[in-house]
Amino acid sequence: MKDTGKNSGQSRLITRRQTLQGAGVLGLGLALSGLAAPAIRAQGRKEIRFLNCETGKDTLAFFDRIAKEYQEKTGIEVRVDSVPLGEAFTKITNGIRSGTPYDVANVGFIGHVLLLADQGQIVPLNELTDPYEWGNNILFPMDDKVYWYPFDYNLSVIYYRKDLYEKLGLSLPDTWDQFVSNCQATIEGRRKGCIFPIGSNGATNWMSVAFMWAEGVKLFDDQWNVTLDAEGMKSKAAAYLDFMEKLYPTMPPGAIQADYATVLSNVVGGTVAHGPYAGRVLEAAERDNPQVAENLGIMPYMDSAGKNKAVSHGYDGWVVLKTDNTGPAMEFMRWMTTDRLVDFLHTAPVHFQPARLDIYDNDQWRSNPLITKYGEQIETMRKMVTDDNLLVTSIDTQGPAPDIRPGKVFEGFVMPEMLQDKLIKGMSSTEAVEKAAARMRELIK
Structure with missing residues (x-):
């Protein structure tokens, strides 16, 4: 594992694309109160519940396609629910409270990752992140444990x-x-x-x-x-x-x-x-x-x-929740982040700037027509996340460690x-x- 950036332990609480709707940063503690014991949904359901927040038509088509492919491959159904990112945390916490938690969820706020990890609701993903090198200030490790899988930067x-x-x-x-x-x-x-x-x-x-x-x-x-x-x-x-x-x-x-x-x-x-x-x-x-x-x-x-x-700074990633289905969910994520990650990134080929550094030299990824056409600009963006002399930060990634305080300043x-x-x-x-x-x-x- 390599998180080469400065301030690698910092956190992000509010997306730059939109402020939180539903449970705001100021109410995050309340939203998670009483959730220390993970809810367990009904046994015997051979299904992975996936909460997706990337709602472009090509991305939606991708998840529809791989859900069918994974079921044909393993016999395990993958049910994908798609909502705008501003609704994600409310959906995640409501699922936990109701006893029907998602197994995998898309998050755009490191503050949410921090809160879910603190309440024991998500599991470390080091086994998925450790084999790769990553761009600056993106893994946000907590006590050397990485609790999310960042799939892209959204740098302004x-x-x-x-x-x-x-x-x-x-x-x-x-x-x-x-x-x-x-x-x-x-x-x-x-x-x-x-x-x-x-x-x-x-x-x-x-x-x-x-x-x-x-x-x-x-x-x-x-x-x-x-x-x-x-x-x-x-x-x-x-x-x-x-x-x-x-x-x-x-x-x-x-x-x-x-x-x-x-x-x-x-x-x-x-x-x-x-x-x-x-x-x-x-x-x-x-x-x-x-x-x-x-x-x-x-x-x-x-x-x-x-x-x-x-x-x-800006970024997005996935977390795996602690449920009775965590094992199968991890296997699905291992497959998606290896065999199908490039296909996912190609659904928004220039916007989904890779967080994993090996992707930039991946022949399959580079073969996309838009990535080829805008190679100069993409190379510039690549240097922005590998150059230690360039600062990658934002209001909500300020401070010495993951914390909700920068998020309060952002939301305020x-x-x-x-x-x-x-x-x-x-x-x-x-x-x-x-x-x-x-x-x-x-x-x-």
């Missing part, structure tokens, strides 16, 4: 228009000032320089804060003290707000209402020259705007001095409101940082 990176850079003679920016200058230079007619959300939503949490990580801002110290307004840290956070104030005029109007779909449509539609997102941008552009697709490049977030780079939209205090309300950068730090202390006390 910055997309830019290579054709505009060539036409205007622009170079890839290493500093905030250079990035602002490039965004200003690419404004023409209805096309704006960039879009970064600033509303109180998950999109802002995921897409707009990584400039701050590159600058060296940390939200907590090793003792879980809030450090956002600490000496030496407050000035960095304030500088980030000053930078965003310069960047804001290059954005389309209504950034405070921007969400995931807004950013995706602007980047794919060519109405902005720069915008954040994960690999899904290339798949959407290939389908809806091929001319833009072939001109999209990828860069990390940068700092003010040209010294450091960062990307905003502290960083988005800090941006709004500066950009919309006209508050001074220092005052906005101090207010955000006070709000963090209130949330985690």
